[in-house]
Amino acid sequence: MNPFRFARIPQVLFRIGAVNDLSAIAAGYGSSLVLVTGARSFAASRHDEHLFDQLTARGVIIHHVTVAGEPSPALIDEAVSRLKGRPVSLVAGIGGGSVMDAGKAISAMLTTDGSVTDYLEVVGNREHPGTKVPFIAVPTTSGTGSEATKNAVISQVGKEGFKRSLRHDNFVPDLALVDPDLTLHCPQEITAAAGMDCFTQLTEAYLSDKASPMTDALALDGLKAVSRSLIRSYTNGGDIKARSDMSYAALMSGICLANAGLGAVHGLAGTIGAMFNIPHGAVCGTLMAPANEVNVRELRKMSKQDQALGKYAILGRIFADATGKSDNYYIDFFIDYLNAVSYRLCMPKLSSFGLIHGDLETISSQSDVKNNPVRLSPAQLAGILEQKL
Ligand SMILES: [Fe+2]
Numbered sequence: 001m002n003p004f005r006f007a008r009i010p011q012v013l014f015r016i017g018a019v020n021d022l023s024a025i026a027a028g029y030g031s032s033l034v035l036v037t038g039a040r041s042f043a044a045s046r047h048d049e050h051l052f053d054q055l056t057a058r059g060v061i062i063h064h065v066t067v068a069g070e071p072s073p074a075l076i077d078e079a080v081s082r083l084k085g086r087p088v089s090l091v092a093g094i095g096g097g098s099v100m101d102a103g104k105a106i107s108a109m110l111t112t113d114g115s116v117t118d119y120l121e122v123v124g125n126r127e128h129p130g131t132k133v134p135f136i137a138v139p140t141t142s143g144t145g146s147e148a149t150k151n152a153v154i155s156q157v158g159k160e161g162f163k164r165s166l167r168h169d170n171f172v173p174d175l176a177l178v179d180p181d182l183t184l185h186c187p188q189e190i191t192a193a194a195g196m197d198c199f200t201q202l203t204e205a206y207l208s209d210k211a212s213p214m215t216d217a218l219a220l221d222g223l224k225a226v227s228r229s230l231i232r233s234y235t236n237g238g239d240i241k242a243r244s245d246m247s248y249a250a251l252m253s254g255i256c257l258a259n260a261g262l263g264a265v266h267g268l269a270g271t272i273g274a275m276f277n278i279p280h281g282a283v284c285g286t287l288m289a290p291a292n293e294v295n296v297r298e299l300r301k302m303s304k305q306d307q308a309l310g311k312y313a314i315l316g317r318i319f320a321d322a323t324g325k326s327d328n329y330y331i332d333f334f335i336d337y338l339n340a341v342s343y344r345l346c347m348p349k350l351s352s353f354g355l356i357h358g359d360l361e362t363i364s365s366q367s368d369v370k371n372n373p374v375r376l377s378p379a380q381l382a383g384i385l386e387q388k389l
Contacts, residue, residue: 004212006259007169009148010137010176012251016240018179019047019138022092023054025175029134030089032061034110036103038095039068042140047182063088067095070155070163070273070280071102076116080109092136094182096194097144097280100137101152104173105166107135108152120154120164130170137173140182142233142246143194143281145201145254147176155273163274172258178251180244184237191237192345195230196285198250199341202226203292203315204263205256207308208371215260220318222252227319234345261371264291268381271367278353285347289338290387296331298374308373351389360385 013021026033033055042048055062063086065079079102088110093103109116111131119128137147146152150172151165186194205211206219229245236242268291269283292312299306309331316330319337355363364381376384 001213004214006212006214007150008172009255010173012148012176012178014178014248014251016179016181016244018177019051019182020054022051022136022138022177023058023060025136025177026055026090026092027058027060030087031059032063032087032089034063034065034083034088034091034103034106034133036065036067036091036093036095036099036106038099038140039066042094042182046185065102065106067099067102070098070153070157071105072156073115073117073120073154076102076105076109076154079106080116083110088133090134090136092138094138094140096139096141096190097146097153097197100139100144100146100173101154103137104135104146104152104171105154108132108166108168108171116154116166119166120162121167123162123164128166128168130168132170134174135171136175136177138177138179138182139247139250141186141190141194142183142243142250143197145198145250145252145257147173147178148251148254149258151258157274157277159275161274163270176251178247180240180247183243183247184240186237188234188237189346190281191234192347193279193281193285194250195226195233195246195281196288196342196345196347197281198222198246198253199226199230200265200284200288201253201257201262202249203288204266204371205253205260206315207263207295207311207373208260209373210371211260215256218252219256219260220314222249222256223315223318225249225252231341231344263372264295264367264369264376264381264384267367267369267372268363268385271363272350272355275359275363276353276355278350282348283350285342285345286350286388287384289335289342290384292338293335294376294380294384295372295374296335298376298380302374306373311373349388350385355385355389357386357389360389
């Protein structure tokens with residue numbers, strides 16, 4: 001067995017109705033809470049008023065930060081400068097990946113000086129000491145798995161834009177409070193994009209050259225939940241069993257990506273997300289089929305059968321109804337399934353967000369795809385993008 005390292009995971013509380021425990025948990029940390037929410041999602045879940053009342057009844061002072069879209073350095077710096085100097089006992093992020101990432105970054109930046117940009121990978125030049133205010137992540141979508149990861153993605157969109165992580169093992173949330181009930185009101189379009197992000201993360205972590213037996217076990221269990229419930233949660237958002245499956249799959253995807261890394265789709269999605277205002281999950285969902293098709297094609301060209309092809313056959317078996325077929329049947333089935341599910345979930349073309357042919361070379365040459373199961377050239381990456389332009 002190859003050696004591996006598995007970073008810490010948060011304490012996990014997974015239960016329908018668990019959000020009702022949040023006020024008591026928050027009060028246990030102290031009397032001053034920074035509550036980070038989205039502009040709409042938590043309010044739409046109809047739990048917000050109840051939580052505010054419960055917290056107030058317990059004597060907890062709430063500092064409310066709202067996050068619209070992916071968090072920018074300016075948003076984090078402004079929130080931190082407003083909160084600094086006040087006693088803060090806990091930060092809680094209730095929302096999608098952007099909200100949880102914003103909360104994670106605020107909890108880390110409250111304990112140090114400077115701008116969050118100074119500490120970001122690649123663009124910053126300072127190392128964060130890993131100190132933070134305790135942080136609880138409460139997802140209201142089933143997608144990024146940020147409730148289980150050690151990084152917060154910060155985005156500056158534009159020509160000089162970047163999408164980079166504030167990362168430290170200590171930034172894994174102290175608690176992931178996962179209540180599938182909170183995802184029941186997630187709109188269909190976001191359910192689709194988040195679900196495809198989760199599906200991509202599980203698949204890429206499973207196929208990663210950094211995968212371990214531990215991440216494989218968790219990724220496959222998450223993928224079984226995806227096979228049961230991704231389409232069900234999209235067609236019937238009120239199906240709590242399907243929503244629970246997807247909440248579980250998203251949690252597993254976060255644990256797996258934090259420990260195994262990701263592949264070509266996320267490498268490309270990171271670069272595209274810095275240049276264009278485009279939902280991360282939609283890019284992943286759109287690129288999932290062509291990227292895996294190229295991976296399989298290149299793996300099949302290799303002289304000795306690669307372990308990754310065996311993993312593709314295992315993926316096909318999870319999603320296929322037929323039994324007793326050959327490995328090649330299941331590998332092809334998996335690629336066909338990816339094409340079918342991205343069509344079923346209405347994944348958009350990249351050009352609908354302003355990408356043009358002239359962008360492909362820049363994107364493919366700037367994308368880091370280091371944990372992909374097979375090395376892909378910039379030309380091959382550009383070919384993946386071209387298929388979905
Ligand atoms: Fe992702």
